[in-house]
Amino acid sequence: MASDYHRGEMDISEQVATYDGFMLMTKWGSLAIAVAVLMPTLWFCTNAGFFGGLAGGVVTAVVGILLLRDKKPAEH
Template sequence: MAADHSGDYHKGEMDIHEQAATFDMFTGMAKWGSLVIAVGLLFFTVWFAVKGAGFIPAAISAFVVAVVGFLALKKGANAH
């Protein structure tokens, strides 16, 4: 008895556009979400935990980290 192997996987023949788009979306959300969390943690840490600092120093430090993070994470910065 011979099995029909017409449905077997053949390397390089699958359309992977959907998987690639999902992977790109996941990595993008992970990196930008990490930046948002880092900026938020820095803002609230400086605002509430640093003696003598208040809202303005916390906002300035969070803004600086947000700008540097944006420049580091934007699409063209580390494209292979």
């Protein structure tokens, strides 16, 4: 049985797709959690109030989206 294995000949497209999906969910999920924690923290734990928490959450979301979006590879 060991002689049937040949290194590098296996199709790994499903593993690559699973890894890419996991990384995508981790990236965007982390941003969502950060915004979801920041908004009520600013709202209830500081003097910022509801609109201060909302503004902080929106700013964090927009900056996070701009930084985390997929960048196009540079063409030479």
